[in-house]
Amino acid sequence: MQTKDFFYNLPEELIAQVPLKDRTKSKLLVLDKKSEKIEHKYFKDIIDYLNKGDTLILNDTRVLPARLFGNRVGKDEKIEFLLLKRDEKDTWESLVKPGKKAKIGSLVEFGNGLLKAEVVGIDSEGIRKLKFSYEGIFEEVLDRLGEMPLPPYIKEKLSDKERYQTVYSKHLGSAAAPTAGLHFTDELLKKIEEKEINIGFITLHVGLGTFRPVKVDDILDHHMHSEFYTVSEETANFINRTKENGKKIIAVGTTSVRTLETLSDEDGFVKSGSGWTDIFIYPGYKFKLVDNIITNFHLPESTLLMLISAFTSKDLILRTYKVAIDERYRFFSFGDAMIIK
Structure with missing residues (x-):
């Protein structure tokens, strides 16, 4: 078929x-x-x-407000992440755009350092594994920094x-x-x-x-x-x-x-x-x-x-x-x- x-x-x-x-x-x-x-x-x-x-x-x-926009540490490069699945407490699978800026070992910060992540793995389909570090409760930090992961065919911002x-x-x-x-x-x-x-x-x-x-x-x-x-x-x-x-x-x-x-x-x-x-x-x-x-x-x-x-x-x-x-x-x-x- x-x-x-x-x-x-x-x-x-x-x-x-x-x-x-x-x-x-x-x-x-x-x-x-x-x-x-x-x-x-x-x-x-x-x-x-x-x-x-x-x-x-x-x-x-x-x-989850699973769409995050971050910057590579030490670089003026913006990267978009879409969290997909939690593997462990602070380790997540994520789609990344552009992927070439998120190699293993790359460090990214969100919200002026309120949330930080290291790329610790990449699978065969390009999905990144991120290890997060932060203070407090992850869900509260994510709610503050993240956006709703609307599909790409929706162009209007959700109020x-x-x-x-x-x-x-x-x-x-x-x-x-x-x-x-x-x-x-x-x-x-x-x-x-x-x-x-x-x-x-x-x-x-x-x-x-x-x-x-x-x-x-x-x-x-x-x-x-x-x-x-x-x-x-x-x-x-x-x-x-x-x-x-x-x-x-x-x-x-x-x-x-x-x-x-x-x-x-x-x-x-x-x-x-x-x-x-x-x-x-x-x-x-x-x-x-x-x-x-x-x-x-x-x-x-x-x-x-x-x-x-x-x-x-x-x-x-x-x-x-x-x-x-x-x-x-x-x-x-x-x-x-x-x-x-």
Whole structure:
């Protein structure tokens, strides 16, 4: 299966540059994968597609202000870092731009020395390993110096950092937001609970996979980087009771899908636990657990587009995206949503 099979043309003006003031006023495209019927709604209507006894799964990861701008010590050279994953207490994997200025042994300082780092390793894909030094608590220093790691297709500056966080974000550790969850508000979640729909939380810290495009011709040659997940006993019990009762599991975002499918046995039941997943879901994959997916519109030739194509079919997804483009939906991180049922 070729990467180019997942390409589509998107007018640049449909790439959402800023979030809507009201999270729930995003458009919602409803796709029935069996009948192939499409409806056009607003996200506040999502509750109409959730039923009593169903379980909604949300990823409660919280985004780090992981973009740092520093200077090489002794050089008037600016370098941009994007923290991806913590290996040890003060050692992080990072993307660097320009990489040629960050050789092993290079010393970099941020915020006039408030935070310092040494490049202590470089892997085969050019990812740097940084050893940080600072006074106080790293997360507090990072919050002071770092910026939200918005994707490169977003050119507008984000005025409120919290708009790149879900309202239920809790566990700090992601290099990008689980953007399908950005549409929910506390009020909408309360209405969902009042309808006796279970809400379960999982944590998957979004890492390099979000930033690394598929560069191979054959998708089978693509390697997914591992990301850390945690699923509590409470959420596992929600899921298992829901399956036993013949109700549906609705995953919010591809991160939730990947976590649930990693943990599921062949009968669609899960156990609580933590670990690392590098699962790559593409057409031909047989879903074991997830019944419906709430998701945003994804980049051409991305692993996320491949995942939702596996849930339906590549042809149906590309036809649906064509409808969304014709209807002027907003695409990508701050864009509109769809539910596939």
